[in-house]
Amino acid sequence: MAYHYNDDRLPTIVVIGGGFAGLELVKKLNNKPFRVILIDKRNYHTFQPLLYQVASAGLSADSIGFPFRKKIGPYPNIAFRMAEVQEVDPAAKKVITNVGTFLYDHLVIATGTTTNYFGNKNLASWGLPLKSIGEALDLRSEILQELEKAIVTETVEERESTLQFVIVGGGPTGVELAGALAEIQRNVLPTDYTEIDRKQMKVVLIEAADRLLATMSEKSSKAAKNYLEKLGVEVRLDTRVQDYDGASGVLQLADGGTLRTRNIFWTAGVKADPLPGIPAENIGRGGRYLCDTMNRITGLENVYALGDTSLIQGDAAYPNGHPQVAQVAIQQAHRLASNFLRWETGKKGNAFSYKDKGSMATIGRHKAVVDLPGFSFSGYFAWYIWMFIHLMALVGFRNRFMVFMNWMWNYFTYDKALRLIVRPYKRPQ
């Protein structure tokens, strides 16, 4: 027997956000005795780990986005609504959106995070973020526009700042983007931008902590730094960014130093944006919802937070909450789906416990670092593992196939071929 979305007797679960957590939850609720409504402001799931490859012209946008309807179209008890949530009303059990109001029995908030500029307005308006496909395409356009501009720029200073690419934040995204930019400098400039002296292009990676990839092992941090420097990236550790002057193009560092640049790529931090209607006392560090070990938001009834937006209190192994990574999101979604079924049959729910399967980052061709529980490695093999894991994690066979084909192409040609400025990026003001 198939459960159907139109069956009013079923309890309604509204899921806000179709990232790793939301999409995984919805998949697990396929043909289970619930009406499920997935709400997202976009009509597709974004595979965020590969955004930097869209930005660096190695992958097409279409190959890392997956339309929700393609996934849940065949699930009769699940509906999709493209909508922006305006407010949540936990007392009345409803979600108010720009396309109408949805009543729920259970509400799951899985809205992820947005870029955190730590309150600096100049950096917020000049630093390009990399959290969505639209932003990845902006970043791609910006890189290519600057290369075109460098050719026709008249003063030495302007050319210097045009060709200086500064990435702030040495987490996986920052490291991977820096590596990809260095590969453009190394492989694309000599053939296709012969009027630019490739040594004039500079890639600088700035990190406030004393090592890159702070969530990984020390060994991997060192290997990543080593790889980046081999590719010609200038890595600045223990360095904080203070402010940016858009008029002069000068980036002010906390230690008094300055960098002349027209290109700031901001991967230095994220924050959750709590939905209006959730009381402030339920919000913890980084805008995350305070949850018990079953992802129930403390003090609210039948409201849950998953993944990056949740801050679980009471897991002895993670007293400060779990890391904001895809694996946590996916595992929490699985646990919550099974708890929904248990609760529905009167059983007690099970507490979430995170199984850390390891983490990894890629720097460039044949250069990656992998931490598994217990040991770390880097190099060729790590790079192949990184590719394999990411391919398998992509949603949909088509995307997997297209990304694989693109990677093969890029591997044999050393090219980043998708260098189209389809929509020129316009700077603020």
Place this chain on the structure above:
Amino acid sequence: MAYHYNDDRLPTIVVIGGGFAGLELVKKLNNKPFRVILIDKRNYHTFQPLLYQVASAGLSADSIGFPFRKKIGPYPNIAFRMAEVQEVDPAAKKVITNVGTFLYDHLVIATGTTTNYFGNKNLASWGLPLKSIGEALDLRSEILQELEKAIVTETVEERESTLQFVIVGGGPTGVELAGALAEIQRNVLPTDYTEIDRKQMKVVLIEAADRLLATMSEKSSKAAKNYLEKLGVEVRLDTRVQDYDGASGVLQLADGGTLRTRNIFWTAGVKADPLPGIPAENIGRGGRYLCDTMNRITGLENVYALGDTSLIQGDAAYPNGHPQVAQVAIQQAHRLASNFLRWETGKKGNAFSYKDKGSMATIGRHKAVVDLPGFSFSGYFAWYIWMFIHLMALVGFRNRFMVFMNWMWNYFTYDKALRLIVRPYKRPQ
């Protein structure tokens, strides 16, 4: 011996526009005794015949655009500049752009055409054009947004106009777009938009003349109409569009009839936009430059127009000028390239004469029409021929390969999988 762009002793040819004409000319001038500067406002060549497939979510934008630098990077006597031309000064032999002024010995204008709304402001602001990759992505977003909207729309009238897709103009682009929309209705709606009754979606193709594909044979026109109607498209011949009221969503026809729609796709006409600085007496019908049979703009010295922008006078076989199609552009470019070499060595140039190799259009799976000189055919074989010719005409092996892979995918799955609204299309006002 290789000629080099930096060699000031070589005569300078400035080419404005890298469409079929401009790109082909530049390729033919590779390693010839000229300095060549290709100027385009975009950094890539657009393969316009497949734009409708980007719009209908069958192909990714990256697979039909080709970065100019990838093509001309290895040509030492050719440079590329991404720039918008502001004015041409034929007396001083210079081109003024937003990135500086270029002096020329020969100036080739190959700027193509833009969409012609025949002076109607309402249609210009509401009718979506399909001449660039950006516009194709807008159109894709608009189609998908309307389908999402139809699900949450409350009144019957609003749902009707949301699901009514009106294409104005029955040339190849209009016919192909109508066919692709009908395939979305037929193959995508039943699986992925189960909340929409697929019979409520309507695709209407409006053509002012008494047949579709007016430049093709009567037999092909009839076959195309037949195919479209089989797919469920309503074809209205002898019908002119008069005006559109954005507030009420009513499209006014010249015969007094009306259509309720929120989606007008405008493929009804093109016009050339003459560059400022070219005297009005050199401009003919449709904004095209009046040229002699060697593509020299009449009355100007060393200024040439190629392809859609040219209107050659004096070809007895084409007294009203040549058709504005890719084949004419490419053949004119080849002729002009060889004439440049002849003139340089003191020889006389040769007049252009068009060899019509035929024309074709596709309507949908296994449905295409082909006119060859002397005979016409349609159906399966025509469809395969259409695909083969278009694959071969694409620039770059990578694009050919990716388009081929996508076509295989679409063929076997019946899907249009790239249904991402990356940048929502925003209506005027």
